Amino acid sequence: MDEEDSRAAQKRRAGRRAATFVADGDVVGLGTGSTAAAAIEALGDAVADGLSIRGIPTSYQSRARALEGGIPVTALDAVDEIDVAIDGADQVADGTLIKGGGGAHAREKIVDAAAERFVVVVDPSKEAARLSHPVPLEVLPSARPPVMDAVRELGGTPELRDAEAKDGPVITEQGNLVLDCDFGPIEEPAALARRLAGVPGVVEHGLFVGLADEIVVGGPDGVRVRTTA
Numbered sequence: 001m002d003e004e005d006s007r008a009a010q011k012r013r014a015g016r017r018a019a020t021f022v023a024d025g026d027v028v029g030l031g032t033g034s035t036a037a038a039a040i041e042a043l044g045d046a047v048a049d050g051l052s053i054r055g056i057p058t059s060y061q062s063r064a065r066a067l068e069g070g071i072p073v074t075a076l077d078a079v080d081e082i083d084v085a086i087d088g089a090d091q092v093a094d095g096t097l098i099k100g101g102g103g104a105h106a107r108e109k110i111v112d113a114a115a116e117r118f119v120v121v122v123d124p125s126k127e128a129a130r131l132s133h134p135v136p137l138e139v140l141p142s143a144r145p146p147v148m149d150a151v152r153e154l155g156g157t158p159e160l161r162d163a164e165a166k167d168g169p170v171i172t173e174q175g176n177l178v179l180d181c182d183f184g185p186i187e188e189p190a191a192l193a194r195r196l197a198g199v200p201g202v203v204e205h206g207l208f209v210g211l212a213d214e215i216v217v218g219g220p221d222g223v224r225v226r227t228t229a
């Protein structure tokens, strides 16, 4: 098995384990990305076996995967609460996450934060002693120049995320831009999160502080589940 295959197997393991945290009747936040997709696939299998759930997608991708898997989808304004949300991450350190690799972190944060229980699914390559991955910012298009200046003042290096199969920048599902902001090793994620949230024109940043309840890590030989403090 090459490295890509074994990483995919680890993500599948994490997703499948996280799906076992979902109970009959639950409203489930459905995260975005390949690891969350593994959980959605497992939930689809469970629905085929009789589990009754409703999913709240965090993106076009997770909605499409849920519908493909036969999971009924609903919306935040149609439910009283979200029982559990399952979502991936780009980096995890001490229970704090950097998300937004798929540019979906604004909707992901709304759903993940609203859930009673937020379960993060990753492979071991996402674990770090300290966060250092660039922090994605979803930004109103007209605010790009002042937001880039503010990021530089906070010690970061912002880069406009370019699309891969389209000329020009990535446009989010809300019609905004994404800036990937490299701050190097982040000593105080909570403080940085507060500062980024206060920059006018930033719709949402990808630092998820104090939101995760469990981190499910799919490894080469099994799954580890870490409960955050």
Ligand code: 5RP
Pocket: 031, 032, 033, 034, 035, 036, 087, 088, 089, 090, 098, 099, 100, 101, 102, 103, 104, 105, 108
């Ligand atoms: C999307 C995200 C994803 O959850 C994150 O990028 C991880 O993706 P993957 O599981 O494919 O590695 O935050 O906005």
